[in-house]
Amino acid sequence: MVPYRGQWKILSVGLLSIALALIGPTPAAAQDEEKPYVIKDGVVDWYTFSGFRRYHAECHVCHGPDGLGGSFAPALVESLKTLPYDEFLEVVVNGREQVGASVQSKMPAFGENLNVMCFVDDLYAYLKARSDGALGRGRPKKQPKPQEARERDDACMG
């Protein structure tokens, strides 16, 4: 069981920073040991596959296929080498904008988009697997969808 799965649900856009302060930093050691994905003989767990699908529905137009980056937005395969889960979550929920003299780039806020937020941990698992070099490009082979995932999706999507 991955400790942070579902953690976003207790956060709301306005309360995010307070909530993060209450949760406190995740110990680095725990993050090192616990991988958010399982890949066995080239077959990924359902959640990681779900992340692949959601990524290519919601994020790839800006961030490029397979997390490799595009002309609009950075390569998340690179970002996740250093970006911790909490900060990933923060950017996805609230978005981010940088306006400069020559550059203007905008990451939209997805905090109220269930098609993203219900699967944000799947997105993280997929992108982390890509950034760790554990998963190649393209559509991965997947494990069947477990009952637990069905229940989770139903509960979240309503």
Ligand code: HEC
């Ligand atoms: C409309 C284009 C667009 C879409 C769609 C989009 N992003 Fe972004 N994203 C950006 C831009 C532009 C940035 C860089 C923002 C900045 O300069 O601070 C960014 C930054 C990020 C970052 C921070 C990267 C870093 O290196 O700090 C993360 C994480 C991220 N996006 C995740 C996602 C995820 C996950 C999705 C899909 C649910 C998504 N984005 C969809 C445009 C987009």
